[in-house]
Every structure is written in structure tokens, then in C-alpha cells.
Amino acid sequence: MSQTTDSPPGPGRWDAIVIGAGAAGMMCAAQIGQRGRRVLLIDHAHKLGEKIRISGGGRCNFTNLHCSPEHFLSQNQHFCRSALARYTPQDFIALVERHGIAYEHKTLGQLFCRDSARQIVAMLKSECQRGDVQWWMPCEVRKVSREGADFMVDSDQGAALAPSLVIATGGLAAPKIGASPFGYRIAEQFGLTIVAPTPAPVPLAFAPETMARFGDLSGISIDAEVSCNGQHFRESLLLTHRGLSGPAILQISSYWRGGDTIEIDLLPGLDVEATLLAASGSRVQLDNLLAQFLPKRLCQHWCAANDGVKPLSEFSHGELRRIAHGLHHWQLRPSGTLGYNKAEVTLGGVDTDCLSSKTMAAKAVPGLYFVGEVVDVTGHLGGFNFQWAWASGHAAGQVA
Numbered sequence: 001m002s003q004t005t006d007s008p009p010g011p012g013r014w015d016a017i018v019i020g021a022g023a024a025g026m027m028c029a030a031q032i033g034q035r036g037r038r039v040l041l042i043d044h045a046h047k048l049g050e051k052i053r054i055s056g057g058g059r060c061n062f063t064n065l066h067c068s069p070e071h072f073l074s075q076n077q078h079f080c081r082s083a084l085a086r087y088t089p090q091d092f093i094a095l096v097e098r099h100g101i102a103y104e105h106k107t108l109g110q111l112f113c114r115d116s117a118r119q120i121v122a123m124l125k126s127e128c129q130r131g132d133v134q135w136w137m138p139c140e141v142r143k144v145s146r147e148g149a150d151f152m153v154d155s156d157q158g159a160a161l162a163p164s165l166v167i168a169t170g171g172l173a174a175p176k177i178g179a180s181p182f183g184y185r186i187a188e189q190f191g192l193t194i195v196a197p198t199p200a201p202v203p204l205a206f207a208p209e210t211m212a213r214f215g216d217l218s219g220i221s222i223d224a225e226v227s228c229n230g231q232h233f234r235e236s237l238l239l240t241h242r243g244l245s246g247p248a249i250l251q252i253s254s255y256w257r258g259g260d261t262i263e264i265d266l267l268p269g270l271d272v273e274a275t276l277l278a279a280s281g282s283r284v285q286l287d288n289l290l291a292q293f294l295p296k297r298l299c300q301h302w303c304a305a306n307d308g309v310k311p312l313s314e315f316s317h318g319e320l321r322r323i324a325h326g327l328h329h330w331q332l333r334p335s336g337t338l339g340y341n342k343a344e345v346t347l348g349g350v351d352t353d354c355l356s357s358k359t360m361a362a363k364a365v366p367g368l369y370f371v372g373e374v375v376d377v378t379g380h381l382g383g384f385n386f387q388w389a390w391a392s393g394h395a396a397g398q399v400a
Contacts, residue, residue, distance in 0.1 A: 014040045014134075016164035016400045017153055019141060020183070021045070023052055023389035024372025025168030026124035031397025032164075033131020040160055041128065042153065043137045049121035050177040051170070055386070060117030062096065063089040063390070064383035065109035071380045072388065073254055075195055079352035080377050080388065083360070087394040089387055099123045108235075110382045136160075144186055151367065164400040166369040168393065171346025172197055173373070179340065183374035184349070190365045193351035195376040199343030201250035204262070204334035205243040213305050215241060220295050224248055225265040231255045234268055239298075242338060250381050253337060254347055264330040266302070267293055273324035276312065280320060283311045290327075302327075345385050349376040360396040369396040 018029040021043035029041040047053075052060055064071070067089050069081050093111070096103060101123060102114040113119050128135075136157045143154040144165070151165040169183040184194050206215060217239045224237040226248040238246030252262060270293060279289055286308045287299040294302075303309050306326055315323070337343070350370045354362055360375070362368040371392040379385040 012160055014038050014160055014162040017160055017162040018166040018168055020168030021048060022170055023386055024393035026128055027390050027393030028166050028168060028371055028397040029133045030127035030131050031394055032400050033133045040134050042139050044140050045178045046138045051174060052121050053117050055117055056112050058117055059112045060120045061110045061112050061383040062120055063092050063111050063387045065089055067384060067387045071384045073378045074352055074376050076352045079357045082357040083391040083395040087391040092390050108382055164367045166371060166396055166400050167374055168371045170373040171349055172340045173199060173343040173346045175340055187350045190368060192354040192362060195348040195351050197346045197348035199337050199340045200254040200347040201381045202253045202337040202343040203243060203245035204249055204253055205336050205338055207333055207335040210332055214301055217297055217301060220298055225268040226252045227263045228252050228260055229255045247381055261331050261333045265328045266330055267327055272327050273321055276320040276324055279312050281313050283313055285311055345373050345378055347378045349374050352376050359399045360392055369400050371396050
């Protein structure tokens with residue numbers, strides 16, 4: 001989106017200012033404006049809604065039918081309940097349908113645009129126009145300060161004053177399209193606590209010794225169950241030239257911490273021990289038998305790494321049981337994540353203890369609100385983070 005300045009640069013009073021024109025920011029600004037309040041929406045980007053546009057492979061996984069607080073991480077697991085209950089997936093679906101956007105369901109409750117994520121961006125812009133939202137974009141915010149009962153936003157398009165200020169600037173994920181710690185700095189400026197941010201969901205990197213054994217299997221995808229720290233997900237797992245990715249890995253990465261081991265069940269739902277013992281007298285090579293269930297190259301590498309390159313008849317029953325256990329409980333210790341450039345969102349953010357769960361307002365700073373990814377609420381992969389953006393933006397938009 002090119003520069004849009006519907007109000008002339010210079011000092012001006014508004015009922016509310018929203019900084020950040022992403023999913024949560026546009027939702028919030030639209031709600032404020034449709035209540036009849038004069039609202040200014042500021043963003044530093046040149047293009048509107050880039051994170052929405054690239055999401056879901058360009059089709060935007062905009063919500064999930066199974067949305068519930070159990071699909072979110074936060075130091076306060078219950079914080080998200082109020083906003084999610086008051087603006088549900090069905091509410092957002094109704095908005096999508098009102099704008100005539102065709103969508104489709106996936107097996108795990110995900111909803112995607114049938115055509116393009118750009119339709120969601122256009123819809124949110126249209127909703128802002130309904131509320132007569134004014135835009136300063138691209139616009140660099142130089143300073144935010146308190147002027148009596150108002151907030152003063154000093155920018156390269158001038159100064160703006162308002163009694164309500166909403167911070168919707170997201171987290172650190174996807175720095176190439178403008179992610180920054182701006183929201184955290186504003187929170188700290190006004191005395192709010194930050195839960196240390198980390199990238200998640202995000203691919204995990206192989207340790208050097210694992211890379212040496214499995215690094216050339218890039219592109220292999222399997223159905224697997226991945227576990228770590230009491231959580232487990234069964235979805236697709238993808239081997240890459242740097243480590244592990246795919247939905248199962250992205251999901252578990254939110255629970256993984258540096259130094260932790262992850263456990264992979266390569267054959268969930270199959271009784272591997274019974275399968276191996278039934279063929280124990282055979283001259284068939286172990287990797288050839290496993291290739292009935294897994295990609296051949298993966299079988300070869302896994303067997304080579306676990307002393308399994310020989311016919312089944314040369315294994316004792318005890319050895320076959322250990323092999324079966326290893327296939328169900330393959331343990332790896334990643335060396336780290338692939339960082340914010342590859343992360344979907346940011347885990348951590350503004351401490352929810354500092355905010356009202358009903359309005360998203362800072363408890364100790366009247367008129368200051370935080371919505372979306374900047375808050376310490378992070379959803380599982382599958383449309384949950386967008387639903388949090390809509391719900392938290394809507395919550396603040398009813399009162400700011």
C-alpha cells in the first residue's frame with residue numbers, strides 16, 4: 001500500500017490511535033471507528049498486511065473451528081479465555097461470508113481462503129473504511145509520550161494526540177517484512193513486564209552429528225508423532241537440509257527449550273515389534289522390510305545409524321524389540337531453532353498479568369492497550385494465532 005494520509009500532517013487530536021496495521025490492528029481500528037470514534041491507524045510498512053498476505057501459502061489460514069484456550073501458550077493459560085469467548089471463529093466466519101469470500105475447510109479445523117489471502121487484507125481495509133479510519137502509512141513513529149490524560153505520538157507525518165493508544169505492532173517473527181521490538185519497548189517505557197520472546201512455531205536445526213547422518217534426506221516427508229516436555233503432536237514431519245520442519249515439528253517447537261530432547265515415533269499406529277518378530281526368520285534386509293512403511297532412503301539411513309544393516313534372521317528377538325522401540329522412540333537433541341526469519345510468530349511478549357483480559361488495557365496505565373502477537377499469548381499452528389488477533393483486537397476495539 002502506498003502512502004495514505006487522509007489527515008494532513010501536523011498536530012491533531014483523535015479519540016484513539018492504533019499503531020500497527022496488521023491483523024489485530026486493523027480489526028481493532030475498524031471496531032473503534034464503527035463505534036463512531038475518530039481513530040488514526042499508523043504503520044511503518046509500505047505494503048498493507050504483508051504477514052496476512054504470505055500466510056497459509058498465500059491463502060491465509062484465518063481461523064480454526066476447534067479454537068479453545070487449550071490451543072494457546074501463555075504464562076497465564078486462562079488469560080485468553082475472555083476475548084476468545086466474546087469473538088469466536090463463527091463471528092469471523094460471518095464477517096468473511098458477508099464480504100463474499102469463498103473458503104474451504106481442512107481436516108484439523110483450519111479454514112483457508114479458496115482464492116487469496118489478499119481478500120482478507122481487502123476485507124479488513126474495507127471494515128476500516130466503514131469506520132472512517134484515517135491512515136498514516138508508511139509512517140515512522142519517533143516517540144510515544146504521555147501528555148496529561150493524552151498520549152502523544154510523534155512521527156515523520158507529524159504529531160497526534162489521543163486519550164486511547166493501542167499497540168498492535170506484533171513480535172519479532174519475519175523481520176524481513178518489518179517485524180521489530182517496537183511494542184516491547186513501548187510496554188517497558190510505561191512500566192509493563194515482558195516475558196522473554198522466542199521464535200515459535202519454528203523449524204528445528206540438526207545437531208552436527210545428526211546432520212552428518214541425515215542431512216542429505218532433505219525433502220522426505222512422513223506422518224509422525226513428535227513429543228517433548230509432556231506435549232505430543234501427530235502430523236506431517238519434513239526433513240530439510242538444515243534439520244526438521246513440517247507441522248508436527250512446528251507445533252512441538254513451542255514447547256521445546258534449548259538442550260531438550262525431542263522424541264519421534266516414526267511409525268505411529270503400527271505394532272513394529274509384532275511386525276519384526278513375525279518376520280524374524282527371514283533373509284529380508286531390515287531396511288527393505290521397513291521400506292514397506294517408510295521412505296526407502298530414510299530406512300537405509302536409520303538402519304545404518306542403528307546397526308541394522310543385515311537380514312532379519314541375523315537379529316535376536318531382543319535386538320528386534322530394541323529396534324522396534326527405537327523406531328517408536330527415536331530421540332534427537334536439536335542444536336537450536338532456525339530463528340525469527342523462519343518462525344510463524346513470537347512466543348512471549350507483554351506479560352498478561354499487566355493487562356485486563358476483558359479489554360486488553362494496561363492495568364496501571366489508563367488508555368493504553370496491547371493486542372495481537374505483541375502479547376504473551378501464542379497459538380498452535382493452524383489458524384489459532386489469527387483468531388487471537390481478531391479476538392484481542394475486537395476486545396480492545398469495544399472500549400478504546
